[in-house]
Amino acid sequence: MCHSENRNFTNLHVNPCKMCMPMGASLVFKGIENSMVLIHGSQGCSTYIRRHIATHYNEPIDIASSSLSEQGTVYGGASNLVEGLKNVVNIYEPEIIGVLTTCLAETIGEDTHHMIQSSGLMDRYDGIDFVSVKTPGYGASQYRGYLAAVKSLVAHYARPSGVKTERLNVIVSDMSPRDVRELKRMLNLFQVDYIMLPDISDTLDASFDAQYKKIPKGGTKRKDIMDMANSKATIELGMLTDDHLSAGKYLEDHYQVPHYKCPIPIGLEGTDTLLQLVGRLYNKKIPRLLLEERGRILDAMIDSHKWNREGKAVIFGTPELVYGVTNLCIENGIEPQVIATGSDHNHLSEVLQDKLEAFHYHPVIIEDTDFETIGKLTQQAQANLLIGHSDGKFLKEQLGIPLIRIGFPIHDHVGGQRKLYIGYEGSLRFLDEITNTLLDLKHDAYRENMYATFYGPHSEMAR
Amino acid sequence: MPSEHVILDSRKSFIIEKGVAAGATIDCDKESLSGAVSQRACVYCGARVVLNPITDAVHIVHGPIGCASYTWDIRGSLSSDSEMYRNSFSTDLREKDIIFGGETKLAKAIEEVYSAYHPKIIFVYATCVVGVIGDDVDAVCKLAEQTYNLRVIPVKSPGFTGNKRTGYKMACMALMQLMGDEPHEEKIPYTINYLGDFNLAAEAWIIQKYLREMGIRVISTITGDASYSTLINAPKASYNVVQCAGSMTYLAKQMKKTYGIPFEKVRFLGVDETVKALRKIAYLVGDTKVIERTNALIEREMKKTHERLETYKKKVAGKKAAIYVGGGFKAIALIKQFRNLGMHVVVVGTQTGDSEEYAMIRRLTEDGTVILDDANPSELQKFAMDKQADLLVGGVKERPLAYKLGMAFIDHNHERKHALSGFEGAVNFAKEVDMTLNSPVWHYVKNKNKTI
Numbered sequence: 001m002c003h004s005e006n007r008n009f010t011n012l013h014v015n016p017c018k019m020c021m022p023m024g025a026s027l028v029f030k031g032i033e034n035s036m037v038l039i040h041g042s043q044g045c046s047t048y049i050r051r052h053i054a055t056h057y058n059e060p061i062d063i064a065s066s067s068l069s070e071q072g073t074v075y076g077g078a079s080n081l082v083e084g085l086k087n088v089v090n091i092y093e094p095e096i097i098g099v100l101t102t103c104l105a106e107t108i109g110e111d112t113h114h115m116i117q118s119s120g121l122m123d124r125y126d127g128i129d130f131v132s133v134k135t136p137g138y139g140a141s142q143y144r145g146y147l148a149a150v151k152s153l154v155a156h157y158a159r160p161s162g163v164k165t166e167r168l169n170v171i172v173s174d175m176s177p178r179d180v181r182e183l184k185r186m187l188n189l190f191q192v193d194y195i196m197l198p199d200i201s202d203t204l205d206a207s208f209d210a211q212y213k214k215i216p217k218g219g220t221k222r223k224d225i226m227d228m229a230n231s232k233a234t235i236e237l238g239m240l241t242d243d244h245l246s247a248g249k250y251l252e253d254h255y256q257v258p259h260y261k262c263p264i265p266i267g268l269e270g271t272d273t274l275l276q277l278v279g280r281l282y283n284k285k286i287p288r289l290l291l292e293e294r295g296r297i298l299d300a301m302i303d304s305h306k307w308n309r310e311g312k313a314v315i316f317g318t319p320e321l322v323y324g325v326t327n328l329c330i331e332n333g334i335e336p337q338v339i340a341t342g343s344d345h346n347h348l349s350e351v352l353q354d355k356l357e358a359f360h361y362h363p364v365i366i367e368d369t370d371f372e373t374i375g376k377l378t379q380q381a382q383a384n385l386l387i388g389h390s391d392g393k394f395l396k397e398q399l400g401i402p403l404i405r406i407g408f409p410i411h412d413h414v415g416g417q418r419k420l421y422i423g424y425e426g427s428l429r430f431l432d433e434i435t436n437t438l439l440d441l442k443h444d445a446y447r448e449n450m451y452a453t454f455y456g457p458h459s460e461m462a463r
Numbered sequence: 464m465p466s467e468h469v470i471l472d473s474r475k476s477f478i479i480e481k482g483v484a485a486g487a488t489i490d491c492d493k494e495s496l497s498g499a500v501s502q503r504a505c506v507y508c509g510a511r512v513v514l515n516p517i518t519d520a521v522h523i524v525h526g527p528i529g530c531a532s533y534t535w536d537i538r539g540s541l542s543s544d545s546e547m548y549r550n551s552f553s554t555d556l557r558e559k560d561i562i563f564g565g566e567t568k569l570a571k572a573i574e575e576v577y578s579a580y581h582p583k584i585i586f587v588y589a590t591c592v593v594g595v596i597g598d599d600v601d602a603v604c605k606l607a608e609q610t611y612n613l614r615v616i617p618v619k620s621p622g623f624t625g626n627k628r629t630g631y632k633m634a635c636m637a638l639m640q641l642m643g644d645e646p647h648e649e650k651i652p653y654t655i656n657y658l659g660d661f662n663l664a665a666e667a668w669i670i671q672k673y674l675r676e677m678g679i680r681v682i683s684t685i686t687g688d689a690s691y692s693t694l695i696n697a698p699k700a701s702y703n704v705v706q707c708a709g710s711m712t713y714l715a716k717q718m719k720k721t722y723g724i725p726f727e728k729v730r731f732l733g734v735d736e737t738v739k740a741l742r743k744i745a746y747l748v749g750d751t752k753v754i755e756r757t758n759a760l761i762e763r764e765m766k767k768t769h770e771r772l773e774t775y776k777k778k779v780a781g782k783k784a785a786i787y788v789g790g791g792f793k794a795i796a797l798i799k800q801f802r803n804l805g806m807h808v809v810v811v812g813t814q815t816g817d818s819e820e821y822a823m824i825r826r827l828t829e830d831g832t833v834i835l836d837d838a839n840p841s842e843l844q845k846f847a848m849d850k851q852a853d854l855l856v857g858g859v860k861e862r863p864l865a866y867k868l869g870m871a872f873i874d875h876n877h878e879r880k881h882a883l884s885g886f887e888g889a890v891n892f893a894k895e896v897d898m899t900l901n902s903p904v905w906h907y908v909k910n911k912n913k914t915i
């Protein structure tokens with residue numbers, strides 16, 4: 001099932017299907033209330049990352065840089081870092097500053113945590129927290145940067161108060177702001193009190209307001225992160241997250257908060273899993289409204305199952321999202337032919353194996369790969385659907401296969417921030433998008449194909 | 464609550480208000496202030512923007528994946544032939560490469576790219592971390608050149624070694640290395656190289672079209688739609704014409720020194736500048752036939768353009784514009800374009816403008832105009848609001864800011880898909896100004912405090 005080589009080339013990466021660690025970590029801090037990010041490195045990293053995030057979310061993305069220069073690189077960047085943090089405080093007055101390293105900072109051996117502790121900044125700015133996260137660009141992809149930031153925040157803040165609460169910790173994965181809103185809606189229907197980390201639902205999809213705010217309102221509150229140590233349980237939307245990277249596991253190990261892993265709720269079973277888990281934890285029935293929605297998606301799945309059976313999909317993106325999308329495809333008869341992610345070290349093959357076998361699918365599953373390789377495999381597989389983020393547009397252009405956009409980044413279309421693809425509601429929308437694409441594919445070529453096959457000069461009939 | 468309008472003390476010397484602080488000079492060409500959320504990019508970015516449009520080149524980013532990922536095919540440069548440049552190659556350095564050095568990996572990457580694609584030219588960008596771990600990129604490239612008999616050119620662009628301008632210079636040096644140091648005495652008459660146009664949305668093609676009509680042949684456009692073969696022939700041109708002065712003046716100077724090619728700076732942004740540029744080129748060549756044809760072209764195009772611009776002017780005159788763009792030359796051209804449309808420029812800033820360009824900007828602007836170097840979002844917000852700008856011109860990062868402030872916006876970035884050069888570009892520009900300023904959407908957000 002697994003491809004023997006990760007990439008067409010061994011030493012060369014052609015057309016990346018991943019980004020770097022500080023990117024993932026930046027996205028997490030964007031979901032924390034009243035927080036800012038400073039990337040310790042040269043000016044370029046922060047500018048690139050800002051640009052990339054801005055085109056997806058269509059929001060102003062302010063991320064500071066310590067603007068390391070030659071001098072800072074040679075003699076150490078402590079003064080740059082301290083100066084930079086002061087400036088960020090002056091302009092933005094945040095409560096939290098996420099301090100991320102880069103490949104440059106890590107290589108010259110900068111210990112930002114120590115530098116901040118010995119700088120006097122913490123005394124000077126009482127009430128502002130500096131949360132350091134190690135995110136070397138060469139360490140891993142943005143997927144791991146994301147996990148690292150979530151875990152650092154939990155490790156920094158979570159403290160037991162001695163009083164257990166009935167709250168539920170929910171650790172969010174690769175989802176859109178709209179998805180996070182949907183997740184909240186589902187939990188609200190259960191009437192469950194929760195802490196969502198990170199919460200990008202308002203911050204990265206802010207409404208137009210009379211008064212512009214430098215730091216958009218919303219995001220997870222710091223007192224809630226503290227309280228995560230007292231919660232009833234943690235649900236981590238991270239089926240593939242290794243224990244040593246998992247914030248949920250950390251809470252379990254340190255504060256005995258039971259930890260449950262759950263996939264991003266995409267597709268029927270994915271959503272079922274989450275809702276059943278919540279129901280079980282709180283001894284509650286699944287709310288009526290959600291059951292109705294479940295009935296509706298089932299109805300739609302029946303309506304469209306034959307059309308979907310013609311789908312042969314290439315799925316790519318971050319491991320967690322790819323896992324969810326693959327499940328949705330499998331349960332709708334859309335054949336996953338290539339399942340690919342740029343991140344390394346994940347368990348995609350393992351976790352997908354049973355389900356794939358049950359439905360007799362034998363896709364190529366490949367990690368740590370690039371788009372050049374995905375393209376070759378797509379051609380070999382004669383796929384007719386690309387599902388993933390918009391860097392797949394290159395394949396779409398070259399191979400003439402439609403691309404259904406999901407995940408981050410989507411910078412060649414609008415609306416990445418309000419795409420809804422989780423829960424019964426979102427899964428149904430997403431499925432409809434797939435079915436309609438397949439229908440268009442069929443209908444647009446229908447007359448031409450029939451003519452060419454049965455009537456035209458080179459048709460079977462003519463021969 | 465963050466206090467609304469903070470200008471950091473150390474930023475004050477980078478900002479002036481014309482007529483208010485008379486005599487004061489504006490600080491520029493300095494490193495960005497740490498923590499100030501500069502809109503600037505890095506050395507690598509500067510080098511990459513300049514070289515990337517070379518269509519049949521393989522561009523290998525030697526470093527971790529991020530830099531290659533964020534710059535993959537994000538620009539609107541067009542090609543008439545190869546599409547190789549639209550790929551993003553990287554050595555994707557990992558932890559172990561950082562510890563043991565990335566030279567072997569780079570050498571093997573070149574070997575792989577060579578045997579798969581047989582390119583004529585490979586550029587190898589050394590990014591931040593490579594500058595620190597001390598890979599001898601020069602040596603690797605040199606050896607590869609000898610082994611595979613193709614050009615492998617190192618571009619020294621570690622992000623921290625300066626700003627975007629340094630990157631431009633590194634790109635120019637790479638181009639010189641490609642063209643070689645042989646002096647070329649023989650020049651082909653009626654030929655030019657057109658420098659500093661990246662063929663965004665066919666801009667270089669538009670200018671080439673005019674030049675063809677004038678009777679001038681372009682040997683190489685640098686670097687929009689350039690290729691290995693046109694670039695190595697560039698030393699044979701009679702003249703160099705420089706459009707983007709910020710990135711290409713250095714190359715023009717070097718080419719003058721090495722090959723004896725005289726150069727002129729021109730600007731094809733806006734009608735006036737376009738006319739001036741075409742005349743300048745015609746007189747540079749000095750042939751009466753060329754001059755006649757040029758005049759005819761200008762007359763014809765002016766008539767066509769004038770009419771269309773007038774219709775837009777009626778709809779946009781009197782509005783206020785703020786400018787924040789990459790280079791000084793672009794800012795200057797924009798000020799003139801807005802003036803021609805009867806608009807007032809109230810804020811002008813650039814990422815990499817030099818003191819000469821800022822002096823020019825001061826001459827061109829009205830009293831009270833805020834002029835600033837290397838601005839950050841907070842400053843842009845403050846001044847655009849203080850000066851009650853109706854519109855902001857800028858790049859991708861500035862767009863959401865303008866929109867959140869309820870302000871019209873003009874894209875002047877490398878990603879745009881419409882031309883802003885030449886007569887066609889002038890009309891496109893006016894049309895875009897009208898489209899955004901007079902969109903019905905502002906009707907709904909104008910009265911911001913009103914709720915339904």
Ligand code: SF4
Nearest residue numbers: 020045103137529530
């Ligand atoms: S790979 Fe390194 S230098 Fe490049 S953007 Fe990421 S952190 Fe910055």
